[in-house]
Amino acid sequence: MAAVSKLLLLLLCLCTYHSLTAYAGDDPNRYTIGSINTEAICSESKATPSTTSAGATLALHHRHGPCSLDPSKETLTTEEILHSDQLRARNIHRKLSADTSSTAADTDAEKLEATVPTTLGTELQTLQYLINVSIGTPAVAQTVMIDTGSDISWVHCKPCSPCHNQMDSIFDPSQSTTYSPISCSSTACVQLGNDSSAGCSSSKQCQYVVNYLDGSNTTGTYSSDTLTLGPNVVNGFQFGCSRVVASDSDDMIAGLIGLGGGAQSLVSQTAATFGPSFSYCLPAPQAPSGFLTLGVSTTSNSNFTTTKMFRNSEIPTFYFVPLRGIRVGGTPVDVSPSVFAARSVVDSGTIITRLPPTAYSAMSSAFRAGMQDYRRAEPLAILDTCYDFSNLTTVRVPAVELVFDGGAVINLDYDGIMVFDCLAFAPNEDDSWPGLIGNVQQRTFEVLYDVGRSTMGFRAGAC
Structure with a gap:
């Protein structure tokens, strides 16, 4: 069955993208449309990270590539993917705009919203690259998206009703000996600001929210726990424990890792450990894998x-x-x-x-x-x-x-x-x-x- 799943994913890629795998002759601008040996691709990664110092490097995959960590199929049409991409572009432009009043951009965004299903994951469909991390003690593996346009990292958490259908076990904070909800009076909660703060729970736990332009959002308790990145362990990592479930979504992803420049991002939280730099290589959809590296040596x-x-x-x-x-x-x-x-x-x-x-x-x-x-x-x-x-x-x-x-x-x-x-x-x-x-x-x-x-x-x- 695993081989069949890989073949289906490969056929999806080949139907969506021409696989131009080699130059034709001596012309560097002519490409040959060739077939792909999925088994060979997945066993022979060509990813070559630059030299690192005291850093952490993780394999990174296209979510619907031949070696994807995500077994689910693409559920959106090409047109819907491009509309979702337009929603994301609008969202970034709106965040960068000093004018928060209703504009022509907002009107066009509303038109786009009417053409795309408003489920958690619609705008997130443009996040095409995944890594595997672990949360908690004992560590629970989580397949998450990466995003340089986000600061707050989050994963789906228990209790949930109905629970999110994902490939990994849903993180249960009650089973982690290192989990701690962040209090409303803490600096970390105050740093969320008005846009990301969802107030306090009855037990004075900090609540966060991340809103997406399609009307969906993720909200829950802002928390801290151990984050494992390959052989590297980050203690006290701050993230959102999400209680929101997109029950009608086929997305199998556990959450998101924010690589933005804000105080909440993984990059900012690990700067003292790995240094204030990171890099990634995003593979083409038909390629095996790339990488994400925290702490790239400045000498490289x-x-x-x-x-x-x-x-x-x-x-x-x-x-x-x-x-x-x-x-x-x-x-x-x-x-x-x-x-x-x-x-x-x-x-x-x-x-x-x-x-x-x-x-x-x-x-x-x-x-x-x-x-x-x-x-x-x-x-x-x-x-x-x-x-x-x-x-x-x-x-x-x-x-x-x-x-x-x-x-x-x-x-x-x-x-x-x-x-x-x-x-x-x-x-x-x-x-x-x-x-x-x-x-x-x-x-x-x-x-x-x-x-x-x-x-x-x-x-x-x-x-």
């Missing part, structure tokens, strides 16, 4: 192409970089540098990269000019530059490079350029909005968040 930065990283003290969750241009086929797209004045958020949970509309228009025009040999397909939700690759054995796409301040240039491979047979970029609604660099463009790179040095790095071919 020479292996990365680096640029400046910025933070917003009022909204510390997000990590910004200065994207300054795009090259298609080796030629810079013809837009004024001022179009890229707003910094871009690097986000592991957003799928499709969002660009200023002026920049996107110039980029897509240049890309289409380089794809004239291929038949166009109908637009797919937010993706408007799509192609019909049926009956083809090789595909040649123009090179796409992202150019950052300081001369850093990131050369994307096929899996960073195309998704669902479409150009994996979309426009923001306004040039003034911050761009979003999604996980499609981050795939196969080790992305380094050197918080201590305010630097972001990219190392190609890491997984």
Whole structure:
């Protein structure tokens, strides 16, 4: 049965993505559409983390990849996935906006909400990458999503009625000898702030809430317990013990680990132990695994192409970089540098990269000019530059490079350029909005968040 499950997952991946596994001849922009040996892929990981010092490294998987930790199938259509991705993009833009009044963005978000089921997990469907950690003493294994756009980590907890249908045992805090609910008067509870605080329970225990734009939320008791990351143990880790259950969701995931820049995130809580840096490599959907590393050695930065990283003290969750241009086929797209004045958020949970509309228009025009040999397909939700690759054995796409301040240039491979047979970029609604660099463009790179040095790095071919 295990082999059958793996085959079904593989077929899902192959139906969703073209598996372009090798260059054709000497042309670095031509890719061969090939079959995949799932058994070989899952036994021979190509992930190569950079050198670490006193750090913790965990295997990381695409949630519907051939070696996924999650046996459930994708329950959303491609269009619903892209709508969910748009919800996430809207949510990030709304958090970054100083204007919290009703806007055109809010109106459009309401339209999107009407097309996507409002269950816990709808907006979270864009969180495609999983790790395995353990909570409590004795340790209880939990398969969780990672998210650089979240600070608060949480897992489903007992008592629950009905209980969440997940692959791991639901964490029961009453069975852990190291579990402790956080009191309402503690600094940790006060740091939740108005947006994440859900008040106090009758027993003066701190209650948290995380709201998602689709109307769902996770809420429960803010707590502390032992977190086990491979051979590493983190004592007193603060997380949400969630009592909310999405009973009509097929999502088998136990919870979420926040990698944002806020005080509640795993990165902030372990900075004193591992250091103020982390990195990950997000594998392509058909690839075996990547990794998440806490505590990347700063001496290994020479292996990365680096640029400046910025933070917003009022909204510390997000990590910004200065994207300054795009090259298609080796030629810079013809837009004024001022179009890229707003910094871009690097986000592991957003799928499709969002660009200023002026920049996107110039980029897509240049890309289409380089794809004239291929038949166009109908637009797919937010993706408007799509192609019909049926009956083809090789595909040649123009090179796409992202150019950052300081001369850093990131050369994307096929899996960073195309998704669902479409150009994996979309426009923001306004040039003034911050761009979003999604996980499609981050795939196969080790992305380094050197918080201590305010630097972001990219190392190609890491997984």
